Amino acid sequence: MKNPIYITSMASVSPLGEDHEEIWEAYKNNHHFIQKHNFEEEEAFAAFLPEKLRAEIDNLRTESANYRKLDLSVLFAIYTSRLAIKRADWQNEKNIGINIGSSRGATGLFEKFHAEFIENRQASTQASPSTTLGNISSWVGQDLENNGIHFSHSVTCSTGLHSVLNAVAWLQSGLANKFIAGASEAALTPFTIAQMKAIKTYASEDLEYPCQALNLDKTRNTMVLGEGAGLLCLETSASEKALAKITGIGYSAEKLKHSVSISEDGKCMQNSMKMAIGDLDPTEIDVVVMHAPGTIKGDLGEVNAIKAVFGENLPAMTSNKWKIGHTFATSGILNLELAMLMLKHQEFISVPFSDISKKPTRLQNILVNAVGFGGNAVSILINNI
Structure with missing residues (x-):
């Protein structure tokens, strides 16, 4: 950007x-x-x-x-x-x-x-x-x-x-x-x-x-x-009401093998996250708010994508669909809302029954994901003003 x-x-x-x-x-x-x-x-x-x-x-x-x-x-x-x-x-x-x-x-x-x-x-x-x-x-x-x-x-x-x-x-x-x-x-x-x-x-x-x-x-x-x-x-400019800033955007698509699935390693999400992170060191990413629809292949594909991008230095991972369901097009915006609230309150919201994620030591840079039928992924990087 x-x-x-x-x-x-x-x-x-x-x-x-x-x-x-x-x-x-x-x-x-x-x-x-x-x-x-x-x-x-x-x-x-x-x-x-x-x-x-x-x-x-x-x-x-x-x-x-x-x-x-x-x-x-x-x-x-x-x-x-x-x-x-x-x-x-x-x-x-x-x-x-x-x-x-x-x-x-x-x-x-x-x-x-x-x-x-x-x-x-x-x-x-x-x-x-x-x-x-x-x-x-x-x-x-x-x-x-x-x-x-x-x-x-x-x-x-x-x-x-x-x-x-x-x-x-x-x-x-x-x-x-x-x-x-x-x-x-x-x-x-x-x-x-x-x-x-x-x-x-x-x-x-x-x-x-x-x-x-x-x-x-x-x-x-x-x-x-x-x-x-x-x-x-x-x-484009920060007013006194500004809540957060977008510092990275990413997008990608992948060749479909099935109309409702993504690849096992979430290639489209790997690419969108890398684009959004840009020149920032991946270790600077504190949290990924995931698309995580609650399907076996969807959740695992995204986790695999995060592991491929971040290696051993995994950020904290969370989702809100266990709480409010999948709101289709709106889901990515509600993910952004959760990210902004965590930044504002400096508190991480975890998934109560999932043990895949550690708590972050800080909350400064949060990556937000969404992916849809057709293999179209988007990642947005936000941080505090």
């Missing part, structure tokens, strides 16, 4: 809530937010937003007739963007770039409209405009009355961190001075759950911790889905 990019504010909605103090307290205990739910008479583990927060987001539909027709993924993003803008004190800024991605997009509405089509052989008037992926960033821009560039994309589960890559590129090119980057995912629907079960990745055992992310002794896949949105306000 030419110069650091500063994180002026961070906002999220997730099973942990929305308030950063509340989120941090939730991270400090060993409680998880995964429960069994009924998806059209089919039980499955999932991690939903708290009911009170979900109700507040649903209330956005009362603000405008247009908002009544929006997918939850869009409402999550609107709600979260308002928080992020307020925390950054950007309310009067009208030329902010916006890149909010999503792995699944308007999942709930798409399934609803398709079911109606199957029954009636007619499509709703709102079916096309309300299910486009670009709907998320466009509606956030409309809500904020913003005149900057608005775009969305999908790179499956690494989408959120790819949004950060895009924002860094725009900011460092001089095409924008301020950027909102992140992801939104509201995909806890019967069809999506069924898809995850069909590829044999989903948790099925009623354990104390249903998602066994970073338990390398597990004999079954244990991925669990969650929902949420996460957004960063980014700029």
Whole structure:
């Protein structure tokens, strides 16, 4: 990177809530937010937003007739963007770039409209405009009355961190001075759950911790889905509100042998981590917040990648999916949030049932990973101001 990019504010909605103090307290205990739910008479583990927060987001539909027709993924993003803008004190800024991605997009509405089509052989008037992926960033821009560039994309589960890559590129090119980057995912629907079960990745055992992310002794896949949105306000200079700075970015892809797996040594993640670390001595990396989806091959491939990059001087390793599930595109942003909170409070958050990691002796440089279907990996290096 030419110069650091500063994180002026961070906002999220997730099973942990929305308030950063509340989120941090939730991270400090060993409680998880995964429960069994009924998806059209089919039980499955999932991690939903708290009911009170979900109700507040649903209330956005009362603000405008247009908002009544929006997918939850869009409402999550609107709600979260308002928080992020307020925390950054950007309310009067009208030329902010916006890149909010999503792995699944308007999942709930798409399934609803398709079911109606199957029954009636007619499509709703709102079916096309309300299910486009670009709907998320466009509606956030409309809500904020913003005149900057608005775009969305999908790179499956690494989408959120790819949004950060895009924002860094725009900011460092001089095409924008301020950027909102992140992801939104509201995909806890019967069809999506069924898809995850069909590829044999989903948790099925009623354990104390249903998602066994970073338990390398597990004999079954244990991925669990969650929902949420996460957004960063980014700029090229450090304001008094700056929370952390991005000093390295990395990305890579690898040739697929299977559409939902990575190589045994996580080659794409090796490359993305090396790129993000750059000229920094690898021993300076204190923690890696891992993608670690809770699958046998996914967790092990990432651990192997870390061992290949760092050798005997392994950094501390952790994940949050055992606590909040896998939020698809948003997962990388929530990983960044955990990294930022650990830097702020100078406390490492471990995985209660995993013994693969030692505690770090300091917290200064944290590497954050995400990887998605298609073998697309992203790594972001952050540190204190």
